Amino acid sequence: MVSIEDVRTIALALPGAEESVSGHTGEAAWRLKSGQFAWLRGPSATDLRQLSELGREWPSGEVLAVRVADLEEKEALLAAEPDALFTIPHFDGYPGLLVRLDAVDRDRLAEIITDAWLVRAPARVAKEWLGERGLE
Numbered sequence: 001m002v003s004i005e006d007v008r009t010i011a012l013a014l015p016g017a018e019e020s021v022s023g024h025t026g027e028a029a030w031r032l033k034s035g036q037f038a039w040l041r042g043p044s045a046t047d048l049r050q051l052s053e054l055g056r057e058w059p060s061g062e063v064l065a066v067r068v069a070d071l072e073e074k075e076a077l078l079a080a081e082p083d084a085l086f087t088i089p090h091f092d093g094y095p096g097l098l099v100r101l102d103a104v105d106r107d108r109l110a111e112i113i114t115d116a117w118l119v120r121a122p123a124r125v126a127k128e129w130l131g132e133r134g135l136e
Contacts, residue, residue, distance in 0.1 A: 001102045002109045004028065004040065007064055010110045011038055014117045015125055030113075037116040041065040041098060043088075050089040059086070061102035064109075066116035068095050084108070095119075 011017050011030035022029040022039050029039035043051075043058040051058060068074045074097050078085055084103040091097065099112055118126050130136050 002104060002106050003101070004062060006106055006109060007038065007040075007101070007113065010106075010113045011117070014114065014121075015129060016121065017117065032117070032120045032122075034120045034122070036067070037120040038064055038066045038113050044090075047088050047090060054089075059100050059102075061100060064099045064101055064113075065091075065096055066099060066112055067119045068097060068116065069119050070095050 007030075008019065008028070012019060016032045017030050017037075018032075020029050020031055021027070022036075025040070025042060027040035027042065029036050031037060041063050048058060068077065071093070074087070074095055077097060078087060084100050086098050086100070088098065099109070101109070104112070118130075121129070127136065
């Protein structure tokens, strides 16, 4: 289980990342100049209604939304980690998914946030960051 403080520490360690307040929810969000890559996400009334219609519930605990590269990656991640990752109708057709913070460990969270950052990072910055870690 990880905390919002873990999210903050991981996200802000990435080049160019800044914390802001999401205009939609008033919750913390982490972004680059090119856009958000991770943000805290609680359920809206519409989310709760739509999930109920599907026979599902919003999980208890904190939830982090993250960008992914594309819809194919989203589907692969959802299939691989159904206990930790989920989606909602609001995210249909959108390259993003939701992470249950009470269902991931810190190492996996760091991978998820870093992958989201890589989606939004400028190519040169991402390549340099990966090269410094021998991950090119």
